[in-house]
Amino acid sequence: MSKTLFIGLMSGTSTDGVDAVLADFSEPSRPGLLASVSLPMPQALRNEFLALNIAGPDELRRAALAGNALADLYARACLELLEQAKAGPDQIAAIGAHGQTVRHDPAAGYTIQVNAPARLAEHTGIAVIADFRSRDVTAGGQGAPLVPAFHHALFACGRTRAILNLGGIANVTLLDAKGGIRGFDTGPANVLLDLWVHAKTGRAYDADGQWAGTGQCHAPLLNYLMDSEPWFRRAPPKSTGRDLFNWTWLAQRLEQFGAPTPADHDIQATLQMLTARTVAQALAEHAPDTAEVIVCGGGALNQGLMRDLQHLIPAPVYPSSALDVPVQLVEALAFAWLAWAHENGQPAGLPAVTGARQPTVLGCKYPA
Incomplete structure (x- = not known):
């Protein structure tokens, strides 16, 4: 029997924190919210994400380190969810982790979300689905909105x-x-x-x-x-x-x-x-x-x-x-659903929304 529990993580444009949910998608149109956590974004990390929105020195190294720090914060949120729900990593199908958008220019064919999904999978023992925007952008879409x-x-x-x-x-x-x-x-x-x-x-x-x-x-x-x-x-x-x-x-x-x-x-x-x-x-x-x-x-x-x-x-x-x-949990719940959609091969990139050439299954999977 396939797993129906998914975690959704969201740190949005406001860069004020991470919202996380654990949801049961036994009925995908009526997800059951089992646990939720909101963690503040450390001020130094918030400042770094804001700085990465504009050109600056040593951006590649700084972005990589910021992605690692965000993945560590994500992992902490995930572990708190599991503790709340008294669930183990082996019960979770996947984590949907959006990352932090620092550049978005679909007209030029790219969008950048700073993240470290492999690190998150390693720290939690749970498969991670990330990089939700790039497939739609590659198909000629805006890569947004995702939800x-x-x-x-x-x-x-x-x-x-x-x-x-x-x-x-x-x-x-x-x-x-x-x-x-x-x-x-x-x-x-x-x-x-x-x-x-x-x-x-x-x-x-x-x-x-x-x-x-x-x-x-x-x-x-x-x-x-x-x-x-x-x-x-x-x-x-x-x-x-x-x-x-x-x-x-x-x-x-x-x-x-x-x-x-x-x-x-x-x-x-x-x-x-x-x-x-x-x-x-x-x-x-x-x-x-x-x-x-x-x-x-x-x-x-x-x-x-x-x-x-x-x-x-x-x-x-x-x-x-x-x-x-x-x-405050709708977007985190949306990323749990997007992880569910990826696992079930359901297109969530919609041409009527993004202008893409065809519907696409969003995200890339990093196994546990």
Whole structure:
């Protein structure tokens, strides 16, 4: 009898930590969550990943060492999951480990996730499936977003739904009533918010949008941010990341904005509205019949952002936790499912999402 237990690991664009789940895929559309762990990213490792997003000295060695450190953190999360569930490594079919994206340029034919899957397999005694994006990119796709096939398996219900993931970058999965699946990135979610609040207050993030709530959205600046970036006007399929939306992007636009610069907290409120406006615009253009929006990722915990989204979107907006799927574990659960899909030969790279020439089975396997 084939094993049905899979581990999923995710460390996203926000680089704030590792989320890990152990799930039972006896019923793939209804995975049973057996254990979960969230570990903070050590500050030195976080700083290194952020630095690796731009050109620098000795990048190959630094990336290799960062991958080793991430694999060690992943292994620690896996061992904590096993302890929680009182399970042994021999009971687990595979680990789905995404790694940390540091460069993503599908137009040039590459995407780079720093990882050390062989090290993770060695430290855990469990097979590891990694490198989920490159096969789709090689097939002419964006290699992102990766999760719409999983969202369909978990959330399809016979009516039109949008699944909105608010990590560092925002992406949507559009599920229509007839079973169709589309998906794409809409723009920045937490990445610019975190950069600005850290630069101005030293805090890692704006908890619950409280600082943004002390300010007001500056409409001229919001319009300038949207109008000055051609990526927002691109038609799907499309994907993005820190290669585009980073401190340089924000600093240049604040410098070039042809009016008095707003107060710091007003800029935070404006960046929060930028996330909401770009999501709402994407839904209005590409899924105007959306009946409800299910939100996951760390941004779902930001009540200020959730209020902005509900204000702009003419459909109910609610967190995935309302459906008993914790908002911060959806992506880790998705990578457990992607490992399951790889093991079962099920394509998860979808042309309707990424623009690839054909569906592809994603990931490469490193045996235990």
